[in-house]
Amino acid sequence: MxxxxxxxxxxxxxxxxxxxxxxxxxxxxxxxxxxxxxNSLQVSEGSxxxxxxxxxxxxxxxxxxxxxxxxxxxxxxxxxxxxxxxxxxxxxxxxxxxxxxxxxxxxxxxxxxxxxxxxxxxxxxxxxxxxxxxKFLLSVSFDFKDRIDTLIGLTDPDNPxxxxxxxxxxxxxxxxxxxxxxxxxxxxxxxxxxxxxxxxxxxxxxxxxxxxxxxxxxxxxxxxxxxxxxxxxxxxxxxxxxxxxxxxxxxxxxxxxxxxxxxxxxxxxxxxxxxxxxxxxxxxxxxxxxxxxxxxxxxxxxxxxxxxxxxxxxxxxxxxxxxxxxxxxxxxxxxxxxxxxxxxxxxxxxxxxxxxxxxxKGYSEAYSGGQQLNAAPAVNLYSDSIMLASVSIYGVNKAERAWLKRNIDLPLYKNITGDDIDAAISGIYSTEAFSSVTYELVGKSNPYEMRIFCKKGNAHKIGLGARFDTEEVAAVLLNAGFNSKKLTGSKYDLTLRLSMNPYFRFDYSYVAPKVPKLNFSLGLYSKNADIIDNGKKGADLNFYKFDVAAYISNITFKSIDIKAGVRTDGFYVRSFLTSSDIVGDYDVTQTLNSYVSAFATFRADSMDDAYFPKKGFTAGLDYSYYFTGFYKSFNPFHAISLDARAAIPLSKSFTLVPSLYGRFLLGNNIPFPYMNVMGGLEAGRYFDQQFAFVGTRDLNIFRKFLTAVRLDLRANVYGNHYITLMANYARDCENLKDYLVGDGYVGAGLGYSFKSIIGPISATVFWSNCTKKLGAYVSIGYFF
Missing domain, CATH: 3.40.1090.10 (Cytosolic phospholipase A2 catalytic domain)
Structure with missing residues (x-):
């Protein structure tokens, strides 16, 4: 489906x-x-x-x-x-x-x-x-023929x-x-x-x-x-x-x-x-x-x-x-x-x-009439509350039933509403393990017996994403997930990006009740980026990258993602042609090396829409400690990143979106693959640590302590049409005591977007004191 x-x-x-x-x-x-x-109507005598x-x-x-x-x-x-x-x-x-x-x-x-x-x-x-x-425009589930009988065995074909x-x-x-x-x-x-x-x-x-x-x-x-x-x-x-x-x-x-x-x-x-x-x-x-x-x-x-x-x-x-x-x-x-x-x-x-x-019917002329009910009206869960005497889940095995019950918040003999039930049903359905999740409440009055009916769906899925923009021209994203829609057990995920900056990723995870999710990942990347210095092209950077990681993560219905583990990043710089010195305390000799780190990340997202939110927030905190390399030594260092973004509705048509972000490098002579970079309207295009900055299309290198704030005012002018005013400001420094020394970086833009069936269609014009000239950017589709 x-x-x-x-x-x-x-x-x-x-x-x-x-x-x-x-x-x-x-x-x-x-x-x-x-x-x-x-006048000619013949009605039944009496009634x-x-x-x-x-x-x-x-x-x-x-x-x-x-x-x-x-x-x-x-x-x-x-x-x-x-x-x-x-x-x-x-x-x-x-x-x-x-x-x-x-x-x-x-x-x-x-x-x-x-x-x-x-x-x-x-x-x-x-x-x-x-x-x-x-990321994906289309996702289709599928299965192998030998699992069909299993699916049938776990469901009741006569269930109404x-x-x-x-x-x-x-x-x-x-x-x-x-x-x-x-x-x-x-x-x-x-x-x-x-x-x-x-x-x-x-x-x-x-x-x-x-x-x-x-x-x-x-x-x-x-x-x-x-x-x-x-x-x-x-x-x-x-x-x-x-x-x-x-x-x-x-x-x-x-x-x-x-x-x-x-x-x-x-x-x-x-x-x-x-x-x-x-x-x-x-x-x-x-x-x-x-x-x-x-x-x-x-x-x-x-x-x-x-x-x-x-x-x-x-x-x-x-x-x-x-x-x-x-x-x-x-x-x-x-x-x-x-x-x-x-x-x-x-x-x-x-x-x-x-x-x-x-x-x-024999009523007098004074009879005012009105609809008469033969029984009490139904209870509306969205305006009234009820109590549950029991919750039963059908269509799952014992282990799955226990796992689901631990992850739904439906207390017995306490008042709950339709929103509470919707959250529980949607939480189960969002696991993607079921083709449908429905329920019924049996009884005439409180407390009710709740029965949840789960229908097993296909175990695997394929996804397709596509986009166009004036930075990379075109890109296609392909994904195949095997057992990715199962509730527990081993899951395998393959992702391929075809573009000027292609990559391939393999992700494996194992989900079991009562323990964190176990993960292993492998990624291969090819990148080609222009770096701006004083408003002009300062460097041409081409490199290969691989990463291998083993980590644990939470498995929950909540909008929070927590990970902790170890990772190895490998970089091979094919060419790094620069016309000037690199800003900051970075080791530009690290053109071939691998870097082992311990990391922990926290991410939260409650936005009601990924691209045009009207309410909610996102927040993130990332920490990594890079301590050794397999090919060439380097000075151990710490990297800390944080970001926060909120959507504040001002009226039906206007939304204010403030955000802030920063990255801090603690150490000396940091390998340049981990330098602070910022630029473009899309974060993470060339480097994982890349921040977006309105006003410049290409990358800019910044010193070890980088902070930025941004404020967007978005107007929903008509239907799916949006106009957005954007402004951001950034500062960087080599040492915190010099944070307020020198000028900051300013950028502003005006964008139009249309929310289409293939993703956002956007056009933006911008200016910043990084480039000191106007620029433009056009994109079609979801970003990946």
Whole structure:
């Protein structure tokens, strides 16, 4: 299953299918005459049964909320709710006892780019996985055939949770749909046992389609969140739901506006809201998607026409200009309003219908009405707290279960919220050992029994990164991780960078319960850098490097990375042509040597976005002691580096990003491969110790004590477009007593960036007193 940067490309697939479903209906006027006039309506004696029917339609389904809000304002009391796809989501929430206003708030607060994929929010990722995601455009998991039976043996094919084809050939969906499934689970607490949907606060039914039998499946009972998930299991995009020998997909493929289901349940009166798309004209059928949509429309056309004609009051919002993927906040606000307006246009018919219903039920004219609930509303985990009596984890072995329980913070018999549960579920999923992690809360009231369902995923992955910039022209990053997605045991990682500065890395790690992670790494590098002196090219440096390290590190869900171990660096300088003396107390004769060191590092990252953060911070502290060499002696020395960066939101559009960094070398005649260097907009391009500095593109050499501060003011001017003002200041010295002696280094820049599906696209102009001239830099893609 594709990971990494998939949300945007997956949205394209989602839009295609939802447009297919939307195509499957004929055109009806916005002010169509209702199929049965109020005066001639024959209702059941004593107690007419009134149903609310909601169609599928993607983001346009938000119009259901506006319609429901208006119907509530009139005092309608529905005896049942029936929906398909997005209609099953809105209708399902309403049947659980949520009001239209509450559903409106829930829908608008969601980040739909997260819900429509399986990506773990960055705040829940481990530090290692954050760094991986920052580099790779695409990551695809895979497995070897002999592990398939093992995968099947660790999972239950009849488990009614989210399923796949166990990767025998292709995944059964681009995403498992766990994020939206878990959201619905968090909103339906108290109604997650297997139950009769007629016992919900408002009786409910939803429609799915079975790929095995080719038949429509109507859910009247079972596991409520799974039923809704099945109703919206968009083929190709979402993995189907496997339940009792059935492979269930979106009900919109067969019955996108299920009035007939409500009739079969005994409804006398149908109030329907239809947001399906209109049938395409001749000139609009131009591509494969259009043709496929036309074919699918033939399957449900007859039923759709009959269902529209059997609707007593038909509400069809005017949604031209909005599509099935219009999930941005502004569009959702408008679509909800359009739904309200469409219902308002039916005010006369709705009021007359309501009066007839109340007379038939024997209510007095003074009766104010309103939705009556047959049971207590569901608990909303995101506004209420609950307590757990137990936590059980399925789909893992005993050792894995013990390891996971130690690393999730879900205390028993203490108040917890939906955010606490999301953090635990996302923490488990972020290990990458599972293709999906879902949960349910069993019970009607506190304390609940929590069951977590883990599905083993593929063990291996490959990654691809690509970028262009005006420094190296183009670069490609390839990665293959073997057993890298396993929870414990040995893991092997191979990384190759193809560019003007290529490298190869091999990383091995062993993860076991109760002990730190054991690591071994080997790296081979080739570097070619220009060094600036007094604004001009002062040196041309070409060298090979290798490093070998053995170290321990923490393995945790937290955003912290700690390492400690020993390392050997080897340098072979192919050419070092300089037109002037090197600044600082550096030994330029160390052109061929290896350096053994003991090191410890601490890194933390809580940023909400790697490239365009609005809140959070990063911090780092690195210490190394270089004490011997294998080829040539040198004076032992210490190297200490520190850095910190924060994102401070000033408003919805403006973010202030201050940062500081410094590096201190303690010793004399330091080998020049470890000299302090700074320059360019990307840190670490040529040397691990390289700091970024706005104002110069190439490297500048600095003395043994180097500090710098930087301040960025970033404006989100529109959508994914950003403008950033940047300024930085640096000082260096050979001895701390001379820190304030002499002038500092100043640089400033103005940049434009676009957050694209292939990574940031940026252009920056800058100036500094290091070069005393303007410069420019353009980059496309993630930095690596």
């Amino acid at each position: 594709a990971r990494g940067r998939e949300p945007y490309c997956l949205i394209i697939v989602l839009a295609v299918f939802l447009s297919i479903v939307g195509i499957s209906v004929p055109v009806y006027g916005q002010e169509r005459q209702d199929s049965v006039s109020v 007419p049964v009134v149903a609310l029917v909601l169609s599928g339609g993607g983001a346009k389904g938000a119009a259901h909320i506006g319609a429901v809000k208006y119907l509530e304002s009139l005092g309608y009391d529905f005896d049942m709710v029936v929906g398909t796809s997005m209609g099953s989501i809105i209708g399902g929430l309403y049947s659980l006892g949520y009001t239209g206003a509450e559903i409106d708030s829930l829908i608008k607060m969601q980040d739909w780019t997260v819900l429509m994929n399986d990506r773990t929010p960055r705040k829940y990722l481990s530090y290692t996985n954050k760094k991986y995601r920052e 949770m989210i399923g796949g084809a166990f990767f025998r050939t292709l995944p059964s969906g681009l995403v498992a749909g766990q994020n939206i499934f878990n959201l619905f689970t968090g909103l339906s607490v108290g109604y997650q046992d297997s139950l009769d949907f007629n016992t919900l606060p408002i009786p409910f039914a939803c429609v799915a389609a079975d790929l095995v039998s080719g038949q429509e499946v109507v859910f009247h009972e079972g596991h409520f969140p799974t039923a809704v998930r099945a109703s919206m299991a968009i083929p190709v995009f979402f993995a189907p739901v496997r339940d009792g020998g059935r492979v269930l997909v979106d009900g919109g493929t067969l019955n996108n506006y299920p009035v007939d289901v409500a009739k079969e349940m005994g409804a006398d009166i149908i109030i329907g809201v239809d947001v399906s798309g209109e049938k395409s004209e001749y000139s609009e059928i131009n591509n494969v998607g259009d043709i496929l949509g036309g074919v699918i429309s033939l399957m449900g056309d007859v039923k759709y026409v009959e269902n529209v004609e059997n609707t007593d009051i038909y509400i069809r919002p005017e949604l031209s200009g909005y599509g099935t993927m219009s999930f941005d906040r502004e569009s959702i606000d408008t679509i909800v309003d359009r739904g309200y307006e469409a219902a308002l246009r039916k005010e006369k018919e709705l009021k007359e219908m309501l009066a007839e219903i109340r007379r038939a």
